[in-house]
Amino acid sequence: MARGRVTRLTACDVRFPTSLGAHGSDAMHTDPDYSTAYVTLETDAEDGLKGYGITFTLGKGTEVVVCAVNALAPHVLNKDLGDIVGDFRGFYRQLTSDSQLRWKHSSCLEAQTSFSCILLPNQIGPEKGVVHLATAAILNAVWDLWAKQEGKPLWKLLVDMDPRTLSSCIDFRYISDVLTEEEACEILQKNQAGKKEREAQMLTQGYPAYTTSCAWLGYSDDRLKQLCTEALKGGWTRFKVKVGADMQDDVRRCGLIRDMIGPEKTLMMDANQRWDVPEAVEWMARLAEFKPLWIEEPTSPDDILGHAAISRALAPLGIGVATGEQCHNRVIFKQLLQARALQFLQIDSCRLGSVNENLSVLLMAKKFGIPVCPHAGGVGLCELVQHLIIFDFISVSASLENRLP
């Protein structure tokens, strides 16, 4: 039973100077400082439990997200946790429907920030951008607190919930043309069979993952080789390499990594939105010799039909398109699925509106038969997303085929 009235919400701006070592660098983000807007919720339940929620940011942007968290705080403060999770769909909708925040603000947001006043762009929502990141951080904290009060890790809380209750956490507005609440319940109900076995499998074997840590774009060839050698020794079998800034560099680096890992191990490539559509197709035709499983974010994350065109062009080369880490919301995922624009769907536990919205995307992906390979890394993303993908395996997809988080 969720208990206590929310008495305090704090949002901290936490940053790590990763740009100093080019860690996390890619073709578009050349100097990322891995950061997070870190939310803590406290209640009057006197159980000593706190809920922690984050959203991943890259340095300066964190200040703006913290500001938006503070602007949303009145929706959470003084609310009973039982009431929040008892009508989770309603609460999600309340947070995403704040009439002034979803459209624009007329005065400065009240926030502890070094700017005297933060002028956010006129349109700061709806269900996208800074307000949605703030929503994710707050809702992640609510889910964390609820799971702690239940004495379970989040994945287990989700796995143990009955299909009706789970579906009642989802806002089906804008997606009911492809997934109704009834269909969601049916998918979950069908997968009750075999759940125990899959849970045991996760507990004994874990969920297979890949590594990006060897091949950030700003790393020298020597560093890449050294990290790749260590990763191979550590037993990694799937590697992602950053591409997209310079063709000659890409050819050399991809050749180097493919030589080191051999023909059997899996290689993925990530362009972080660098290309136009025709450029993406040409560039990947050149890199096809290195046998990538997917090209990630080949173009603008908003270009659904562009992704579909790239998917069609690269299919004969055996290269899939992966995207999602910058996908604003369930509506964009719905259209990517409808347009057959992606072959690997990458949810992000902090860009979508937390668990609530991620549940809807996991279920839509299941309906379309597209594997979910979450975006991880960053600050806290691996820690958060493991709960969603383990839940996905046990309760939704029931498959590990083509799934690489």
Ligand SMILES: C[C@H](O)[C@@H](O)[C@@H](O)[C@H](O)C(=O)O
């Ligand atoms: C700036 C970041 O490190 C990104 O490059 C990273 O999230 C990346 O897109 C990934 O897929 O891991």
Ligand SMILES: [Mg+2]
């Ligand atoms: Mg990526």
